[in-house]
Amino acid sequence: MDIKIGxxxxxxxxxxTAFKRYPEKFERDIFSELELQNFEISHLAGLFAAKxxxxxxxxxxxxxxxxxxxxxxxxxxxxLNFNDSxxxxxxxxxxxxxxxxxxxxxxxxxxLLK
Numbered sequence: 001m002d003i004k005i006g007x008x009x010x011x012x013x014x015x016x017t018a019f020k021r022y023p024e025k026f027e028r029d030i031f032s033e034l035e036l037q038n039f040e041i042s043h044l045a046g047l048f049a050a051k052x053x054x055x056x057x058x059x060x061x062x063x064x065x066x067x068x069x070x071x072x073x074x075x076x077x078x079x080l081n082f083n084d085s086x087x088x089x090x091x092x093x094x095x096x097x098x099x100x101x102x103x104x105x106x107x108x109x110x111x112l113l114k
Contacts, residue, residue, distance in 0.1 A: 001092070002113040006057030008049040009106040015045040030065040042105065046098040049107035050078065053096075057111050058089065070096070080109070090114040 019026050019041060026044070027036060035047050051065045060067065067083040078096050094111040 004057040004111040004113065005109070006053035006055070006111075007106065007108045008052035008056065009104060010045060010049050010052075012042060012045050012100075012103045012105055015048065015105070016041050019044065029063070032066070032069045034069060034071060042100055045105045046078075046100060046107060049105050050080075050096055050098055050109065053107045053109040054080065054111070057109050058086070060086075 047070050051068045054068050055064050067086050069081040070078050080094050080096050090113050092112045092114045096109045098107045
């Protein structure tokens with residue numbers, strides 16, 4: 001078994017500026033329809049940071065955002081849903097946390113491989 005860890009932090013102001021400048025790119029290339037249902041910018045920034053953390057943990061090609069979808073369970077905890085090509089990497093389990101503080105958003109992921 002192998003444990004992979006990834007993290008990402010971003011400044012909400014910079015994310016907001018980029019999103020306002022290229023909204024169609026974010027909608028087309030980064031977020032799923034499910035993720036776009038909560039269109040609050042701080043929420044989307046958290047999802048972006050989480051996807052970046054997964055990309056780092058699994059050493060994926062930059063821009064692999066659509067391979068990862070994030071939803072929430074009833075308690076509000078975020079959970080990772082992977083594209084079939086990632087599931088084939090023998091992911092046994094994973095955990096994700098997203099934190100917001102002031103103008104910063106941070107995500108940390110731990111992934112256990114078989």
